[in-house]
Amino acid sequence: MSSVDRERHIVQPPDSEDVPRYAGFTTFARLPRHDQVEHVDVGILGVPFDSGVSFRPGARFGPGAVREASRLLQGYNQFQDIAPFAVQQVADLGDVTANPFDIVAAVNAIERSATQYMASGIELVTIGGDHTIALPLLRAAAAKHGPVALLHFDAHLDTWDTYFGAPYTHGTPFLRAHEEGLLLRDNLAHVGIRAPLHYKSDLERDRDIGFGIISSIDVAEMGVKEVIEALTSRIGNAPVYVSIDIDVLDPSHAPGTGTPEAGGLTSREMVQILRGLKDFNIVGADVVEVAPAYDWSQITSTAAAQLIYELISLFGVRRAGLASGVGPS
């Protein structure tokens, strides 16, 4: 047991020297389930829902695929010098039951579930599901923290208004979130944007909401360090929700997704950017749009599992810092 485990017992994944990582029940990173622990600091929540997609369906199978790929993860993150499963109780909360035939009912169910978890003090990292689910997750975050900053990694803006008249889709969550007053105005950033748009006015609407854009080309030209600096100056200490659409990655790094776009980030760039967010006040996060039917050899779900591991590590770095009296700068 870790020395950081002060008063209560922290249940960690089984040691891979004792139980091979391909054996046993499948939870994220072989973590305990919610009902196997007394307390949860960071919860991994699945949302198998993809009724909001505009192109290839299949992200409803994302949580299962990402959990399966996450079996290979280990307990020590050398790049953050943190043992993310030892300094905090991380558990798999299972899946939200989201109605596949009624999007509004699904959105409300996700909101209810996330709100309860957050109210009980659990920091959520959610596995999608399509990007529709970011709206109810932002509602839950804003219910606890007030309007939040948003750091959004995606090939697409996701600030469109409607599709075929439908307001709740995977291309519209952040316009809805803005309309509902869930977002701060001056602390919104997209990273990795590159997809062709419907109209030039898509960019104007996006700018009116308050978003700044770091395109995938900007990432290549600026380099990761400069991207982190730009995000730090835009978001600062505001409570920030991090939403990662796996299609931010190039299709060579994430083929298993619903709306792939050429010219994206590498998984190395994406991991490196996340590692640079140590001083951010993250209040929740998701990784969405993994659609395993289009994946090859778990390329996409392996990347998604690693990104979730980095997010859990960020919570761990902050928690370890707070425990030792060294708060975020």
Ligand SMILES: [Mn+2]
């Ligand atoms: Mn998206």
